[in-house]
Amino acid sequence: MSIYRSLNLILLGPPGSGKGTQAKVLSEKYHIPHVSTGDMLRDEVRRGTGLGRQAKAIMDRGELVPDEIVGSMILHRLDKEDCARGVILDGYPRNVAQAGVLDGILAELGRTLERVIVIDVDDEEIVRRLGGRRSCPKCGRVYHLVFNPPRDGKTCDDCGVALVQRDDDREDVIRERLRLYHQKTAPLIELYEKRGLIVTIDGSQPVEGVTGSIIDALGSPLSA
Numbered sequence: 001m002s003i004y005r006s007l008n009l010i011l012l013g014p015p016g017s018g019k020g021t022q023a024k025v026l027s028e029k030y031h032i033p034h035v036s037t038g039d040m041l042r043d044e045v046r047r048g049t050g051l052g053r054q055a056k057a058i059m060d061r062g063e064l065v066p067d068e069i070v071g072s073m074i075l076h077r078l079d080k081e082d083c084a085r086g087v088i089l090d091g092y093p094r095n096v097a098q099a100g101v102l103d104g105i106l107a108e109l110g111r112t113l114e115r116v117i118v119i120d121v122d123d124e125e126i127v128r129r130l131g132g133r134r135s136c137p138k139c140g141r142v143y144h145l146v147f148n149p150p151r152d153g154k155t156c157d158d159c160g161v162a163l164v165q166r167d168d169d170r171e172d173v174i175r176e177r178l179r180l181y182h183q184k185t186a187p188l189i190e191l192y193e194k195r196g197l198i199v200t201i202d203g204s205q206p207v208e209g210v211t212g213s214i215i216d217a218l219g220s221p222l223s224a
């Protein structure tokens with residue numbers, strides 16, 4: 001029997017810890033959407049919207065986009081019908097103010113946060129991982145040149161499109177993102193620890209090992 005009526009999860013962890021990779025698998029397993037503020041912002045950039053133009057320079061420096069912009073994006077996304085049974089939040093919240101906004105949104109929608117999964121990976125491994133990350137500009141699938149390469153080494157297995165490197169995956173920008181993670185995002189671990197929501201997973205395992213640990217920690221999936 002399922003222990004959850006709905007499953008609202010936050011994936012927390014440093015840049016490159018594998019949040020997006022795991023969210024994709026969990027989304028398919030639990031049939032709940034993967035909501036990534038990073039993906040939403042990159043989509044705005046790709047479409048050349050005003051918001052995208054404003055966000056691009058900030059993202060390229062590895063800094064955080066203003067709270068009001070991401071808060072409003074999250075509010076509209078969580079209000080959609082497909083989020084009614086739960087959601088996997090990746091990249092949101094990112095500071096204490098955003099956590100407060102999320103509490104308000106969930107309360108307004110009559111939903112609760114079931115778990116906060118912390119994917120723990122040390123900084124040097126992060127730099128190594130992000131240097132080798134490539135993604136498909138069409139479907140967003142994420143690869144790694146060494147740990148998770150596409151079949152032919154350069155194009156997406158699903159779309160056949162040439163893979164690209166993210167503009168913020170340069171070493172100086174990665175180090176700035178890590179600095180901000182430790183300063184602004186890591187304090188959320190203590191905040192959610194006090195609410196008894198934290199589950200910490202060893203993110204240095206291979207991808208499948210991390211997935212297995214998360215599923216074990218979550219227990220029974222949602223009932224159909």
Ligand code: AP5
Nearest residue numbers: 015016017018019020021037038059065091133143144207
């Ligand atoms: P965002 O897109 O959220 O970036 P991030 O948090 O820095 O995380 P990443 O997407 O870089 O990494 P990931 O943990 O998803 O790892 P992945 O699975 O790809 O944000 C980008 C920017 O947008 C921010 O800097 C900010 O400017 C802005 N932004 C976003 N949200 C915001 C917010 N709420 N507020 C303000 N601004 C916001 O994996 C990484 C690599 O490792 C891949 O190549 C993968 O194949 C590989 N890999 C994954 N798992 C493993 C494993 N177990 N072993 C070996 N390799 C692995």
